[in-house]
Amino acid sequence: MDIRFDGKVAVVTGGARGIGYVCAQTMVESGAKVAIVDILADNLAEAVKKLGQKGEVKGYCLDLSKVGDIAPTVSKIREEMGEIDVLIQAAGILAGAPADKITEAEWDKVMNVNSKGVFFMMQAVTNQSMIPRNTGSIVNFASIAGVRGMKEPMCSAHYSASKGAAVQLTKQGAVEWAKYGIRVNAVAPGGVLSEGMKNAPPEMMKNATEPIPLKRLSKPEEIASGVCFLASEAASMITGQILIIDGGGSVVGV
Template sequence: MLNEEVNRLFDLGDRVALVTGGSRGLGLEIARGLAGAGAAVAITARRSRWLEPAAAELRELGANCRAFAGDVSDPADATRLVAATIAELGGLDVLVNNAGITWGAPVTEYPVEKWWEVLDVNATGTFLMSQAAARHMLERGRGSIVNVASVAGLKGSEEGRLDAIAYTASKGAILALTRDLAVKWAPRGVRVNAIAPSFFPTRLTEGVLAARGERLAAEIPLGRLGRPGEIMGAAIFLASDASSYVTGQTIVVDGGLTIR
């Protein structure tokens, strides 16, 4: 009976989840985890050629999966992605805002057009997708939004270590957005939380890890970078009834990096 009670807490068998940036990296890992917990999953990316291999992989694992191409920083696309998920899968219970980009240069040389490009996808995209999903969730009186931020939004970085000021600013904005939406929507049954990973080997981090991976790993108390599978647990927790009394919080998955 205890096993059944615990399993029920984490069971997503009656839920529909939408994961942006779900075609690879941490987004695909999160989609895999949510599907493994029983959720029907929709994944999005800007390009169809990235989506189909990921969707095929999830279906081979037994997932009920849909894939939709779209730009989360475009208001019409954000609305369309949510509507397509609801139409194809019958609802929307969980939104994971994972889509993100970065661009690196010293602050004094950072082009303003790149600043806006990163902010548009990372911060504005998170806002637009949350806005579109909340219209459905608030009407139903339940839902969970999980925003993938970063430890970059929690702490500064010396020059030359992580020269990606727009990325840092966007992730800090996501954390503030998470807290404010959590307060606004809690009375209507919608929870909003965040996950702040440190360094995981993905396409987004390949440049910085190629240049400074060993140094960065040495700064982490656990002595290593994140591994595949180490993000999905936090996402399943925040998506499920196991976190039914948790909102406005950030789960830091960083091997202890931010406690130093």
């Protein structure tokens, strides 16, 4: 099966770095025109420069926690790149803190991006571009922390709550927008081998990977391939689903 997005426009939030960048790269390599939305202006410019060598890529600097700025940014993307077929929402704040230490400001910061921003981005893209054309595919980023409890030191009540909200927003969006031919799914990654984790001490890495049946963390490319599958016509009958990508960790309760 060759998954292609030729002639399609995809918006990738959080695509300036990390897993979102790899999603943007996979989409552009699969033929999509890609709009990358991110708060980090320098990383965004660098990503657009690199990925622009592979296809049509534009960057849009936006803080997703500023809800009033979301709809105008979506309008600008439509004007400059065309109607939006695919929305991939990788933007997120990774946070870790024990429950007794989380402040109200930290709670709001995490929820505003990982939950509120995710909803209002879906609302803007569906209202402006997908509902009027009766088509579209959305893939949100949940996390294994959004579907089950996490042991110390990985615990983080605000992050877990925000990703649990992403799960429910995905299911609710799938139900409400199905009548417009719009599918909404999410990926729930377990540990991913990020740039930071590549330099982690061997003991820490051993502890993180030993209990996982496949004995390693996911590569960003392995998350991106799940995302692009869900976004594509190959998943045309799949909606409201949360695809856990964790090497089997959740099956054995890691």
